[in-house]
Structures are given as C-alpha cells and as structure tokens.
Amino acid sequence: xxxxxxxxxxxxxxxxxxxxxxxxxxxxxxxxxxxxxxxxxxxxxxxxxxxxxxxxxxxxxxxxxxxxxxxxxxxxxxxxxxxxxxxxxxxxxxxxxxxxxxxxxxxxxxxxxxxxxxxxxxxxxxxxxxxxxxxxxxxxxxxxxxxxxxxxxxxxxx
Amino acid sequence: xxxxxxxxxxxxxxxxxxxxxxxxxxxxxxxxxxxxxxxxxxxxxxxxxxxxxxxxxxxxxxxxxxxxxxxxxxxxxxxxxxxxxxxxxxxxxxxxxxxxxxxxxxxxxxxxxxxxxxxxxxxxxxxxxxxxxxxxxxxxxxxxxxxxxxxxxxxxxxxxxxxxxxxxxxxxxxxxxxxxxxxxxxxxxxxxxxxxxxxxxxxxxxxxxxxxxxxxxxxxxxxxxxxxxxxxxxxxxxxxxxxxxxxxxxxxxxxxxxxxxxxxxxxxxxxxxxxxxxxxxxxxxxxxxxxxxxxxxxx
Numbered sequence: 502x503x504x505x506x507x508x509x510x511x512x513x514x515x516x517x518x519x520x521x522x523x524x525x526x527x528x529x530x531x532x533x534x535x536x537x538x539x540x541x542x543x544x545x546x547x548x549x550x551x552x553x554x555x556x557x558x559x560x561x562x563x564x565x566x567x568x569x570x571x572x573x574x575x576x577x578x579x580x581x582x583x584x585x586x587x588x589x590x591x592x593x594x595x596x597x598x599x600x601x602x603x604x605x606x607x608x609x610x611x612x613x614x615x616x617x618x619x620x621x622x623x624x625x626x627x628x629x630x631x632x633x634x635x636x637x638x639x640x641x642x643x644x645x646x647x648x649x650x651x652x653x654x655x656x657x658x659x
Numbered sequence: 660x661x662x663x664x665x666x667x668x669x670x671x672x673x674x675x676x677x678x679x680x681x682x683x684x685x686x687x688x689x690x691x692x693x694x695x696x697x698x699x700x701x702x703x704x705x706x707x708x709x710x711x712x713x714x715x716x717x718x719x720x721x722x723x724x725x726x727x728x729x730x731x732x733x734x735x736x737x738x739x740x741x742x743x744x745x746x747x748x749x750x751x752x753x754x755x756x757x758x759x760x761x762x763x764x765x766x767x768x769x770x771x772x773x774x775x776x777x778x779x780x781x782x783x784x785x786x787x788x789x790x791x792x793x794x795x796x797x798x799x800x801x802x803x804x805x806x807x808x809x810x811x812x813x814x815x816x817x818x819x820x821x822x823x824x825x826x827x828x829x830x831x832x833x834x835x836x837x838x839x840x841x842x843x844x845x846x847x848x849x850x851x852x853x854x855x856x857x858x859x860x861x862x863x864x865x866x867x868x869x870x871x872x873x874x875x876x877x878x879x880x881x882x883x884x885x886x887x888x889x890x891x892x893x894x895x896x897x898x899x900x901x902x903x904x905x906x907x908x909x910x911x912x913x914x915x916x917x918x919x920x921x922x923x924x925x926x927x928x929x930x931x932x933x934x935x936x937x938x939x940x941x942x943x944x945x946x947x948x949x950x951x952x953x954x955x956x957x958x
Binding site (some may be wrong): 515520521527546548559564568591630632633634655 | 665666697700709711760762764848942
C-alpha cells in the first residue's frame with residue numbers, strides 16, 4: 502500500500518507514491534537521488550543524516566517521508582546559492598573540517614541552523630550544537646574551527 | 660538496514676479526529692517519533708496505524724493558568740528548555756531538558772511523548788513525579804485527570820487507553836518552592852545511569868512543608884522516592900536532612916545491573932544525586948530568584 506507524498510526540497514517540488522514506512526533519508530536518497538545526505542547509524546545517534554524539515558534540523562533516519570508531506574525540506578545540496586558556496590561549506594574547505602566526509606553534510610546543516618540563530622557562537626556553543634552528531638576522524642577541532650570561520654566570514658562574497 | 664514494518668499512516672486534523680483514529684486497535688500516536696520509530700525499526704513496536712498529531716499545534720503551548728504551569732503534550736523538549744516561564748517556576752525542567760538526548764532530537768521529541776513512552780530511563784517522568792504534576796487525558800467521553808504518580812503502569816505502559824490522547828500536563832505552582840534535577844550519564848546525550856529530581860516547598864518557619872523526589876532509571880515505583888519524601892516533611896532544609904534523605908532513597912529503589920553499571924554503583928548515585936538535587940532545590944527556594952517571585956506576587 503502506498504500513499505502520495507508531496508515535498509518541496511531545496512525549492513523544487515517532488516511528488517512520489519511511497520510506502521508510509523519509508524524513512525525520510527531513504528526518500529531523499531533513493532527516490533529523489535539526493536545522496537548528499539548520508540545514511541549512517543540508523544539509530545538517531547550519529548547525525549550524518551541531518552536535514553532541515555520546515556526550517557528545523559532533524560535526523561532524517563528517524564522521521565517518515567509521510568511526515569514531510571506538504572512540508573519544506575532543505576538538504577546539503579540546498580546550501581549553495583547560485584554557484585556560491587555557503588560560508589559554512591567554505592569554512593569546511595578552509596579549515597579542513599572534513600577528512601572522510603561522512604558526517605559532513607549533517608554537521609554543515611546543523612552549523613547553518615546554529616549560525617542563523619546565533620551568528621557569533623563561541624566554541625562551547627558550537628560544540629553543544631553538534632553534540633548529537635559524531636565525527637570519527639577530526640576530533641571535532643577542525644569542525645569547530647570551520648564553523649567559527651563561517652561566523653567570521655558571513656555576509657562576505659566568498 | 661533498519662526499516663519499520665508495514666504500517667498505515669493518518670494525519671490527525673483535530674484533537675477529535677485524533678481520538679476517532681485512535682479508537683482503532685493497534686493505532687499509536689506519532690508525535691516526535693524519536694522513540695517510537697526506533698522501536699518500530701527493531702520490531703519492539705508494531706502498530707498497525709500511526710496517527711500523526713504533529714499538526715495539532717493547539718497542543719504545543721506552555722502557559723500559566725489557574726495557579727498551574729500548563730504544558731501541552733505536543734510542546735517539544737526544546738520548547739520547555741527555552742521557556743522562561745517554566746524556568747522561573749520550575750528550574751527542574753530546565754535542568755532535566757538540558758540533558759535529554761541532544762539539541763537536534765530535542766527539537767522533535769515532545770513532552771507528552773516522553774511521558775507516554777514510559778521508558779524507565781526517561782528523565783521527564785521523574786521530574787513530573789517530583790513536581791506532583793497531573794496528566795490531562797482526552798477521550799471520546801471527555802477529559803480525565805490522572806496524577807503523574809499514577810500515570811505509569813510499568814515500563815512502556817501507561818493508563819492512556821484506546822481512543823485516548825494525553826493532552827496536557829499541569830504542574831501546581833506554589834510560593835516558597837525550589838527544584839532541581841541531577842543526572843549522571845556515560846556520555847553527553849545518553850540515557851541516565853541514574854538521576855534524581857527534587858522539589859522542596861518551605862514553610863514560613865523555613866521548615867520543609869512538602870518534598871517531592873523523583874528517581875530515573877533505578878526501578879523506583881512510579882519514579883518516586885516516597886520514603887525519603889516522608890522523612891523530609893517537617894525537617895529543616897539542611898545537610899543532615901538531605902544526606903539522610905539520599906540514603907533512604909538509595910535503600911528503597913530497585914536498580915538492576917546492566918551495561919550502565921552494577922547495582923551498588925547505582926544506589927551510590929541515587930544517594931549522592933538525591934542529596935545534590937535537594938541541596939540545589941533548597942538554595943533555589945530561598946535564593947534571589949525565589950525572593951523576586953515573592954516580591955512580584957506581593958506587588
């Protein structure tokens with residue numbers, strides 16, 4: 502049995518017939534081909550699947566695509582604007598915020614949300630914001646630096 | 660790959676609509692979904708139908724009404740943590756919410772969902788038990804009120820029946836009250852190894868008029884340390900009382916050894932965390948914030 506789900510993802514409308522049990526992360530990756538969001542631990546611990554659902558970050562392995570029906574989703578593919586990287590993305594480039602890159606999309610979506618609410622977060626605030634996400638490469642140091650870089654370069658043409 | 664098994668999905672458009680949908684056997688409320696969906700992945704829960712209540716924003720409030728702090732069941736953990744009203748009257752909720760899961764999960768998980776999940780390790784159940792809160796349950800035949808201390812029937816089981824929906828939690832606001840929550844977890848965002856919440860109401864002679872003590876993850880009946888509460892009644896709010904109350908709480912709970920620690924360690928935590936929570940609750944009952952609240956009330 503399927504149901505019709507209509508979702509606006511990164512400004513584009515998509516309609517698909519899916520099973521109600523389909524998780525949002527698989528909807529994005531397998532139905533829409535948006536593989537930027539990563540499917541990690543499947544237990545809402547690692548945060549590599551974080552996307553925005555109606556302007557709030559969510560672990561997309563722990564919501565159903567059905568719950569997103571009629572709503573707006575933003576994924577890592579929606580961070581850049583007109584070919585310009587978001588300062589968060591540029592920060593990860595400048596400060597080596599990623600090594601293997603698996604956690605990166607989720608980290609960047611949470612960082613963008615943090616900076617929208619708190620444009621000048623200190624290290625403790627950044628660490629708190631990403632405390633529900635796991636990076637096994639960097640020890641978080643460079644991720645924190647990357648977010649700070651983005652805070653210091655927001656509003657600039659990169 | 661973990662996926663839930665086959666399930667029907669309906670979106671409730673009103674509370675009444677939700678109640679109709681929930682009258683079906685094996686229908687479950689879907690709010691934040693951050694406990695239910697992981698359990699469905701593991702087949703620990705296999706509802707036939709999910710009733711999504713996320714659109715019922717009329718259940719999302721946190722307000723003061725009739726001498727009670729009233730929290731709608733759909734208020735998110737982040738809403739409670741961000742609520743100055745909740746923090747002013749019951750800092751125990753801010754203490755507890757700060758250590759519930761992580762910031763992203765707190766944006767979705769709900770207060771009502773936490774109570775209805777009835778997980779023995781869940782923090783808000785003990786916090787609400789400590790505050791002597793009351794649950795308001797909607798049903799087809801009207802509302803009924805159940806003290807939170809009678810709300811849980813056991814692990815993962817509550818008094819909310821078929822065709823019913825937890826709508827609100829009411830917490831009585833009384834002057835001279837202070838509260839706090841203390842938790843030990845293995846790492847940030849994890850479930851409690853043990854935790855204790857305390858609410859103290861002091862009388863005009865600075866004695867303890869009423870104590871509420873909630874315990875998390877240690878097998879306390881209804882999440883309450885009743886013997887320790889009884890001991891404290893009428894005593895002075897001092898170190899001796901708090902230490903003894905902690906010791907009593909540690910004796911009367913029923914922790915089990917698991918991957919989070921052995922039984923004796925958990926009893927040690929109960930004693931220490933209960934004492935600490937009582938100490939902070941007393942300081943808050945008599946501190947500048949409490950004095951300010953009294954002044955505002957007098958004015």
